[in-house]
Amino acid sequence: xxxxxxxxxxxxxxxxxxxxxxxxxxxxxxxxxxxxxxxxxxxxxxxxxxxxxxxxxxxxxxxxxxxxxxxxxxxxxxxxxxxxxxxxxxxxxxxxxxxxxxxxxxxxxxxxxxxxxxxxxxxxxxxxxxxxxxxxxxxxxxxxxxxxxxxxxxxxxxxxxxxxxxxxxxxxxxxxx
Numbered sequence: 001x002x003x004x005x006x007x008x009x010x011x012x013x014x015x016x017x018x019x020x021x022x023x024x025x026x027x028x029x030x031x032x033x034x035x036x037x038x039x040x041x042x043x044x045x046x047x048x049x050x051x052x053x054x055x056x057x058x059x060x061x062x063x064x065x066x067x068x069x070x071x072x073x074x075x076x077x078x079x080x081x082x083x084x085x086x087x088x089x090x091x092x093x094x095x096x097x098x099x100x101x102x103x104x105x106x107x108x109x110x111x112x113x114x115x116x117x118x119x120x121x122x123x124x125x126x127x128x129x130x131x132x133x134x135x136x137x138x139x140x141x142x143x144x145x146x147x148x149x150x151x152x153x154x155x156x157x158x159x160x161x162x163x164x165x166x167x168x169x170x171x172x173x174x175x176x177x
Contacts, residue, residue: 002041007094008077012051013038013148016059016066016103021156023130024059024105024112026122035137036145037121038098047071047099055103058121060113067104070155075099076144084140100148102155130156 002010014037016024027034039054041047048071055061079095086093105112114122128136130153134145 001093002043003091003093004097007092008097009093009095010041010047010075011038011096011098012041012047012054013098013100013144014051014055014058014103015100015148015152016055016061016105017069017130017156018105018109018127020127021130022127023133025126025128025133025136026059026114027124029120029123033138034133035141036133038096039121048101051099051101057117058114059125060116061105061107061111065105065107065111067106069102069104069159070152071102072098072100072148072151076147078141078144081140096144098144098148100152102152 004010014024016037018024024036025034026037037054037058039050039058041050042053045053052063055066075097076099077095077097080093112125114120114125131149134142134149137145
């Protein structure tokens with residue numbers, strides 16, 4: 001676990017979309033709380049390496065199963081409410097500082113597995129509308145979820161734009177020549 005000088009744990013968040021741009025939504029094991037996959041950085045690990053490790057540990061996907069569409073430009077932070085602080089632990093973590101990744105599932109969704117870890121993060125999952133998580137996640141994570149979804153939505157819009165489609169079509173045509 002890496003904690004910065006201010007007390008924020010460095011972490012990555014994962015927004016996984018399917019072909020319909022619906023997002024993976026996981027129910028925390030043993031709780032009635034839903035969230036995106038996320039996890040802390042380990043020593044000497046980059047955010048991208050942490051994201052791939054968490055992707056494998058939490059939902060069983062490998063690099064070949066996804067396309068990386070985008071990442072937030074800056075770290076997004078949230079503070080933990082007082083009742084969630086673990087006083088008596090060193091270092092005291094006051095919140096999380098996260099880089100968020102937008103990933104597209106390119107493998108069959110049957111590849112998603114929640115049971116690859118000794119302590120699974122999720123016990124159930126579903127696909128939901130892109131902006132729905134910001135309304136459903138626990139209150140202290142809402143601002144970060146809203147910021148990440150809003151910023152990363154740019155990459156989905158870019159993929160759907162007619163200009164992007166034409167540019168992709170031109171590449172395909174020239175490849176045939």
